[in-house]
Amino acid sequence: MSPPEELLTLLKQEHSFTIASHINPEGDAIGSSVALAIALKRMGKDVGVYIKDGVPEMYHFMPAVEIIEDSLSLESLKDRIFILVDCNEPKRTGIEETFQYRLSVVIDHHETKKDFGDIRWVEPEAPATGLMIYYLLKALGVEITPDIATNLYVAIAVDTGTFRYDNTSAEVLRVAAELIERGVSPGWVARNLYESWSTRRFNLLRQMLNTMELHNSGPVKVAITVITEEMFRQTGTDASDTDDFSNVARMLRDVDVSVLLRQDGPSKWKASMRSKGEFNVAKVAKVFGGGGHRNAAGFIVEGSLEEIKGQLLKRLQELGSN
Ligand SMILES: [Mn+2]
Structure with a gap:
């Protein structure tokens, strides 16, 4: 699984990005968006993340989720690169109006065919968008910091039922192992995901x-x-x-x-x-x-x-x- 060359070039050359993910976000939507945002920031870019419903309480433990905003100025997008993560059409993010953007990108693993996106990277076989972001950051040469690692780990964990579903491959476990080496605490993540419910x-x-x-x-x-x-x-x-x-x-x-x-x-x-x-x-x-x-x-x-x-x-x- 490797990201398209034109996507790498775009992320390196452009400066202003808005990442958006779907309504009712879960771990993959949040973790993938935030990991990509941290990485782009480390590359010196101007980055915003839009998720209409904000961050559900159960995901507040994830590092750097403060970057996620629940409001968006469509006007501001006209000079920015609009990146859809873990979904493939603006409607899934809750944007109903038509709007302008400099260029649009789709990074997703849902098999539903849509034609939105100037650059589309869709991998229906990928167990989580988080895994795609991992390969993207590797290809960009970005250091996987503990905050990035934890966001990617949660993304992959949630979409594989924490490594129980049929989409749990050797590759998934190898990437998860590397993320643990980069600073993820699996026990801490599991306690936060599964043993921290409100009454x-x-x-x-x-x-x-x-x-x-x-x-x-x-x-x-x-x-x-x-x-x-x-x-x-x-x-x-x-x-x-x-x-x-x-x-x-x-x-x-x-x-x-x-x-x-x-x-x-x-x-x-x-x-x-x-x-x-x-x-x-x-x-x-x-x-x-x-x-x-x-x-x-x-x-x-x-x-x-x-x-x-x-x-x-x-x-x-x-x-x-x-
Ligand atoms: Mn997903």
């Missing part, structure tokens, strides 16, 4: 678990869980507290696909699907206008909860029986 967040998980339905009579065994806006109100939480919740039902032996339906408006739902092994949930997401990877995909849909559950189960079983 509010834990209460939301308890409520979600109570909604779980197991559909295990068809060819594909599906677990569906639901989070409503009412649950957010009752527990004092919001969407940023649901990171990784879609994975919870994967722990059941008799589940091939875990689905979380999260309410995002009176009749609007965000579906997050997680699968084990070969089952490709990205194909199902596409049917509903969404996207993602083989084992992690999602879409947004309007309708009643029961309708959506019914349609989704039907599609999952259809795909499972071919």
Whole structure:
């Protein structure tokens, strides 16, 4: 996996950059953006990072995340290089308007095909955008400082289920090992990621678990869980507290696909699907206008909860029986 030559040239020659990543950011979006920003700063560049939803509480421990801003002047972009990280179209960052930029770059590992970007570096096989940023920084000759290393490690850890999913390759572990040599403390990262929950967040998980339905009579065994806006109100939480919740039902032996339906408006739902092994949930997401990877995909849909559950189960079983 090596970055395109024209990307290296651009990053060396240009001076002003705005990095942006997707709404509802997780470890890969945050870690990749921040690691790239620190590196560009060390190269003497002017860099900003925009993530519309800011940094969720659970990621506040990551070094240098203060650089992330939740507001953006579109006007200022016209003289800057606009770099999309861990997503491939401006809409995913929450920018709805058209805007001008000097040049645009996409660095992403999502397989959904979009044509945005003057320079596109998309590696659907890459387990995390963080791994791509690692190779990019290596190619640029930037020193991997402890802060950069920790951001890249969190990015890679989160997208591989902390080295448990099928995308955990020898290469991933080799890079992780090097990042540990560069100053990452894996135990400290794991405590911050997995053993530092707020009671509010834990209460939301308890409520979600109570909604779980197991559909295990068809060819594909599906677990569906639901989070409503009412649950957010009752527990004092919001969407940023649901990171990784879609994975919870994967722990059941008799589940091939875990689905979380999260309410995002009176009749609007965000579906997050997680699968084990070969089952490709990205194909199902596409049917509903969404996207993602083989084992992690999602879409947004309007309708009643029961309708959506019914349609989704039907599609999952259809795909499972071919
Ligand atoms: Mn990612």
